[in-house]
Amino acid sequence: MSRPSAVDARKSDVIANHRKLAESAKKDGDLATAATEWQIIVLLAPDNDSYRREWSAVRAAIPVQVKEQLHAGSAAMAAGDLDRANAAMLRVLALDPNQPEAAAALREIDRRRFTRIQADRAAKVVRIEDKVAIAGTMRAQAAAESGDGFDLEQALLMLRAGDATGGIRDLKAFVDANPGNRNARQRIGAAVAERARELEDQGSREQALNLYEQATALRGDGTPPWAARMPPLRRAVSQDYFDKGSRVYRTNVAQAITFFETSLRYDPANTQAAIKLQDAKAAREKLEKIDKDARKP
Numbered sequence: 561m562s563r564p565s566a567v568d569a570r571k572s573d574v575i576a577n578h579r580k581l582a583e584s585a586k587k588d589g590d591l592a593t594a595a596t597e598w599q600i601i602v603l604l605a606p607d608n609d610s611y612r613r614e615w616s617a618v619r620a621a622i623p624v625q626v627k628e629q630l631h632a633g634s635a636a637m638a639a640g641d642l643d644r645a646n647a648a649m650l651r652v653l654a655l656d657p658n659q660p661e662a663a664a665a666l667r668e669i670d671r672r673r674f675t676r677i678q679a680d681r682a683a684k685v686v687r688i689e690d691k692v693a694i695a696g697t698m699r700a701q702a703a704a705e706s707g708d709g710f711d712l713e714q715a716l717l718m719l720r721a722g723d724a725t726g727g728i729r730d731l732k733a734f735v736d737a738n739p740g741n742r743n744a745r746q747r748i749g750a751a752v753a754e755r756a757r758e759l760e761d762q763g764s765r766e767q768a769l770n771l772y773e774q775a776t777a778l779r780g781d782g783t784p785p786w787a788a789r790m791p792p793l794r795r796a797v798s799q800d801y802f803d804k805g806s807r808v809y810r811t812n813v814a815q816a817i818t819f820f821e822t823s824l825r826y827d828p829a830n831t832q833a834a835i836k837l838q839d840a841k842a843a844r845e846k847l848e849k850i851d852k853d854a855r856k857p
Contacts, residue, residue, distance in 0.1 A: 749779025
């Protein structure tokens, strides 16, 4: 009997390694990763019926788990437990990225969370009658600084009441119309930075960083008081995207690459993200090559 060639021996080792990964993923309940590993094995050994049966069995189990997680997520939403519902729906999308019910549920969860945040914020703001009185006083003061004090005060009130998008839009319009009004621009920058600090305290780091940057641009001069908060926030946001990429690396290489690239955009010095990005791109090339070789006649 002839001895196996070096290429065959190497191929057997690769298949054995992917089998271990597939079995380990299945044991952990990560069927998406298990299916990916068995798919690679089938591509490497297309004539092996037992490998195809294993791959088919894992794929058949995925809809069952999808159904279970959808049920668990729906029950959690009905109970008002949005965190548990969110986790269940994310598990569904990890198994089936095109699952429409889970995607719709996540949008609904985001909508409910936003509604809760708005309701909580509304409970803390000053009563509308007081805001009108305060606005009148501040309007008179701002009118002495610029001919458009009413628009500025309305925009600031909008921002403080929680409408960051509308408030900043109007504040930018004011700055464009009054670029030389230093006092007003300092007030605007401070107000936007204050909203950024609130978001940072709530854990919305990427949104906070975006508002700090807009606050700096709207202020327009010197080093703002919040400048020291921005570099560590950029590093934190970069780490958030690195963590996201690491979580999906084994189930969705393309998405992982996007997350790692975003991580490096926020912090080019993030060595972990740079290394992982190279690994992910190499893994993508490997899968593409395996797929290409399997298609050859």
